[in-house]
Amino acid sequence: MIVQELQHAQTHLDVQSLAWVLMPDHLHWLMQLNETTTLARTLRVFKGRSAKTANHYLDRTGGLWQKGFHDHAIRQNESLQQVARYIVANPIRAGLVRRVGDYPLWDAVWL
Structure with a gap:
């Protein structure tokens, strides 16, 4: 769901996502803003x-992100x-995986 919202931002908010990784408790997002x-x-x-979207799916209310x-x-x-590279390697540094390709929630335009 969050990945779909990243894609929505690129197509509807006039930003270009260059790289991102969704961690269990935060997001790293390298983007280029347009004018x-x-x-x-x-x-x-x-x-x-x-x-x-997440609250609807989880049948809950309240904040999802920090202010x-x-x-x-x-x-x-x-x-x-x-x-x-630094961004997408966050799961390795966090000890979640041994290789970037083993973590499913990331992307970069240089693939």
Whole structure:
């Protein structure tokens, strides 16, 4: 359900998902914003839609995501592919899997 909301954000919120990994308790998402949206709006809509969907599926109410978000703007000297590799390797560093390919909830445009 959350993956579908990431895909919805790309097609309806004018962002390009470059890489993401959905962890058991948080999300890492490398995206490129286009001129028609802001990070705050994108995350507000994504969090709202995904919480509504998950709550409906789980037959519950209430918040799903923490308030706010932590962001990091990519600087010119940073490699997008290196940042993407770092993001998708989070399940390895968390001890959930031994190889990235063993974790199902991630994607990157460089595949």
